[in-house]
Amino acid sequence: MHSHNIDTNGFYGAFGGAYVPEILYKTVEDLRREYLGIIQSEDFQREFHLLLRDYVGRPSPLYYARRMSQRYGCRLYLKREDLNHTGAHKINNAIGQILLAQRMGKRRIIAETGAGQHGVATATVCALMNMPCRIYMGATDVARQHTNVERMKMLGAEVFPVESGNKTLKDATNEAIRDWCCHPADTFYIIGSTVGPHPYPDLVARLQSVISEEIKEQLLEHEGRDYPDYLIACVGGGSNAAGTIFHYLDDERVRIVLGEAGGHGIESGETAATIHCGTTGIIHGARTLVMQTPDGQITEPYSISAGLDYPGIGPLHAHLAQSGRANVLAINDDEALQAAYELTRLEGIIPALESAHALAILPKLSFRSDDVVVLTVSGRGDKDLSTYLSHLPQS
Numbered sequence: 292m293h294s295h296n297i298d299t300n301g302f303y304g305a306f307g308g309a310y311v312p313e314i315l316y317k318t319v320e321d322l323r324r325e326y327l328g329i330i331q332s333e334d335f336q337r338e339f340h341l342l343l344r345d346y347v348g349r350p351s352p353l354y355y356a357r358r359m360s361q362r363y364g365c366r367l368y369l370k371r372e373d374l375n376h377t378g379a380h381k382i383n384n385a386i387g388q389i390l391l392a393q394r395m396g397k398r399r400i401i402a403e404t405g406a407g408q409h410g411v412a413t414a415t416v417c418a419l420m421n422m423p424c425r426i427y428m429g430a431t432d433v434a435r436q437h438t439n440v441e442r443m444k445m446l447g448a449e450v451f452p453v454e455s456g457n458k459t460l461k462d463a464t465n466e467a468i469r470d471w472c473c474h475p476a477d478t479f480y481i482i483g484s485t486v487g488p489h490p491y492p493d494l495v496a497r498l499q500s501v502i503s504e505e506i507k508e509q510l511l512e513h514e515g516r517d518y519p520d521y522l523i524a525c526v527g528g529g530s531n532a533a534g535t536i537f538h539y540l541d542d543e544r545v546r547i548v549l550g551e552a553g554g555h556g557i558e559s560g561e562t563a564a565t566i567h568c569g570t571t572g573i574i575h576g577a578r579t580l581v582m583q584t585p586d587g588q589i590t591e592p593y594s595i596s597a598g599l600d601y602p603g604i605g606p607l608h609a610h611l612a613q614s615g616r617a618n619v620l621a622i623n624d625d626e627a628l629q630a631a632y633e634l635t636r637l638e639g640i641i642p643a644l645e646s647a648h649a650l651a652i653l654p655k656l657s658f659r660s661d662d663v664v665v666l667t668v669s670g671r672g673d674k675d676l677s678t679y680l681s682h683l684p685q686s
């Protein structure tokens with residue numbers, strides 16, 4: 292058991308737990324009782340790993356980035372989650388949860404989505420498994436993420452626009468929880484990040500931990516040792532970061548540096564930097580850091596990157612930041628944009644805007660020339676092209 296990991300009550304230090312309405316108690320409790328046994332079973336592991344290999348395209352490469360290494364004076368490896376089917380790490384988790392849903396006898400899938408990336412991953416696995424799928428999405432997001440809505444519809448999902456509140460992610464989440472309360476027995480709620488009530492954060496972290504499992508093997512092959520000096524990832528809710536660090540949490544030789552979305556700056560009021568600006572509260576069924584007013588109203592987050600535009604943070608990451616195990620930096624929009632152009636021009640890889648927040652950490656650290664750095668490129672940038680083109684660099 293990791294000392295930085297979850298305790299038997301579903302807490303990481305002061306954060307976590309399961310704060311759900313009474314009517315969901317049994318559903319969440321069933322999941323808590325069954326998830327470890329199922330996902331650790333031979334049958335589950337066999338099907339999960341076969342799909343990760345043949346459907347997702349894993350293992351994702353660990354690529355030695357020569358020109359970026361020269362630029363930053365270290366040995367930089369990129370973990371290429373951008374090469375996965377559907378273009379990001381989210382598919383790893385969606386496959387794992389739908390296999391779990393099937394084994395728990397659930398017949399219907401629901402999910403919420405902000406930018407649409409988790410909605411697309413969920414609609415994809417529902418098509419694969421022939422299960423009915425309803426995706427809740429704020430009406431504002433439906434309008435601004437139109438191509439992802441079209442993808443979900445083509446995949447056969449029903450996209451339900453949510454008209455309450457600000458019509459964004461947290462309103463979609465409230466609506467998904469409302470649906471779950473009405474159909475607790477037959478419906479499985481696929482949550483897309485290391486958030487939500489226990490056991491979701493731990494479930495998602497374990498499903499994504501295939502990332503660090505592969506890093507260990509691949510580093511051994513490239514470097515003759517199975518650990519890096521630094522691990523770097525971006526954090527929205529925290530799932531790609533959790534997957535990247537999972538098998539290294541207790542290895543103090545490995546420094547963990549995470550990038551959250553600073554937006555226009557942590558003092559600007561337009562930010563999604565929850566570690567820097569949040570206070571303890573309850574969101575989506577867990578106690579964690581939350582961006583909120585002094586009287587507990589959740590404040591609307593802002594980031595140029597839709598996937599990081601979230602007013603909470605996974606309880607694991609809140610704990611790692613509080614304990615000092617992870618160093619969390621706030622990366623502003625302009626820094627992320629510059630980092631995305633740099634990777635594109637030096638390595639020919641257009642990263643997702645989310646991943647660019649991890650890349651923008653590099654100029655903020657000082658490395659020794661033999662430092663081995665592994666940075667997870669969580670997704671590809673095709674979905675962000677219009678944003679990139681409307682922010683062309685000066686040079």
Ligand SMILES: *Cc1c(COP(=O)(O)O)cnc(C)c1O
Pocket residue numbers: 379380381408409483484485525526527528529530531532598599643645646669670671
């Ligand atoms: C959704 C998303 C993220 C943020 O989610 P995490 O759970 O923090 O990983 C990061 N990168 C990409 C490409 C995404 O789609």
